[in-house]
Amino acid sequence: MRYGVHVNSGSSVTDPAVLRDMAQLAEDLGFSTILIGDHVVPARQIQTPFPLKIDNPPWAVYQEHDWPDCFVTLAYLAAATQRLRLGTSVILLPYRHPAVTAKMFATIDRLSAGRLICGVGIGWMQDEFGFLGLPFAERAAMSDEYARVIKALWTDEHPRISGRYVTLDRDVNFGPYPVQQPHPPIWVGGNSLPALRRVVSWGDGWQPVALPLAELEQKIHKLRDMVEAAGRDFNQLEITTLSMPDVSVAAARAYAALGLHELSMLTTTDQAPQLFAEMRRFADTLREAAG
Template sequence: MMQFSFRIPNADYLGFPATPEAIVTAAQRAEALGFDAILLNDHLIVKGPPEMVASWGNVYEPLTTMAYLAARTERIKLATSVLILPHRNPILTAKTVATLDQFSNGRIILGVGAGWLESEFAALAVSHGDRGARTDEYLKVCQACWASDPISFQGAYHQFDDMHCSPKPVQQPHPPIWIGGSSKAALRRAAEFAAVWQPVPTPLDDLIANKAKLLVACEKIGRKIPPEIRMSFRINVSDITGKDPHGPNGDRLAGHGSVDDIAADIRKYRDDADLDQFQLNFNGCGSLEQLEESMTVFMEQVRPMVDG
């Protein structure tokens, strides 16, 4: 059976204001409909063109939000997608994630990325130039903190010996790590750390090429079982949103259009790229009501056409 996760509106990126009520409603609706995970965005402080601020100026901090959602849901997995790892002290991140995993009874997924917005790094007094190196080391710090006490670590940015950091996560050896991105560095990082690789919305031919590159990266480090792949896929049910499903060149965008169009697109990615997991972004929804309707139509009408 196909697996579908869903990016909830903890930011204004869908075109309507993120609120506690909207976040909880979307999370609980996703659980009721059978999504296997909900994913939360991350930006701490931003500036930029109006469209950037309109989408990402109002973002509910994902780890804090996950703590509340853990108490308001029962089954569904709770994931960051992606947490900008260099923005936070990795020991605090590890402690927070382990605590969340305890309170949620093992439902946490840590999706991480290196970040990109230079002004955000500057405001946080974090170097932008070495964000990749920090991301790699911070993942190792988290893994060290999740191991049995006492713990030790020697890195370029953090060093400690014979220390204690509990509680440990419910999930052992630690919650699943998901790595986003399709750059050479991201693919190498996914090969080293990831249970799941999350490619960004990508044309099919590019996805297949990057999947091959990921396998090569795994071979280089002797990893025999590669990460699973959960494709990011933008969904626009045009009958609900009223938005034109075509791009600037007049071609229909993948995942945009009628229920039949969307199902056909997912089947093509499923069959040609051998995928059974998708992360859905419901684009074009101008309200929480449109989002809920789009989620329902997808799970009740599209999913039966792509399962199997």
């Protein structure tokens, strides 16, 4: 089981020296992936209920910390690293026109020589949708259509799209195209049954968050059944999740036993010394768990 690091906000992703040093330390420690979150304008006082069943939701992360643009950040990381896979976890598909998203993703895949992972989700923060002028109730339908538009632009030199939100009835000069073929992997974020359906329909991987091990195991079995019923090969999917830095060796082994491909560390501080220490402990734990 591979291991990665997930960062969202604060000085760990806004201070260029800290971000560079964190990414290079990740490579030195054997991390496989660095993942960057996505929000544009969270409210100072969020009214939307938190989507995960956890105690003490991290409201301050959304309401007080800086959230740099994930695409620009990944481009910076592409130049600062050699081996790390670079991913979003997750971009919110309705927030940008799919041609813009497809272009930015394809460009990063080019600049990184094929190291991009496209983690995507439908979004949950109704306050933010309102500020952006987007219909919150249509976010699932928008995401499904946008994902198909993105894949069409990546893989078809003559795409034709006639959808509810996007129409393309003529040839366009889209390039550059991604390095990875047929396209960079798309990881679908979310814990719900509709999220699993999206994996089956157009995803290449699944990234749930904050699921207890027993529930995670049940949903992996459910996903396997759904994928096989659709005639797809379950073994071609990547399944990943996120963990706190203090994960135990036993828990890491339990995740691996479920067949997870990657476990990524959620950062709990944006202070460089503490962050780097967390990364070292996490890497030590995952290496010990692997035996």
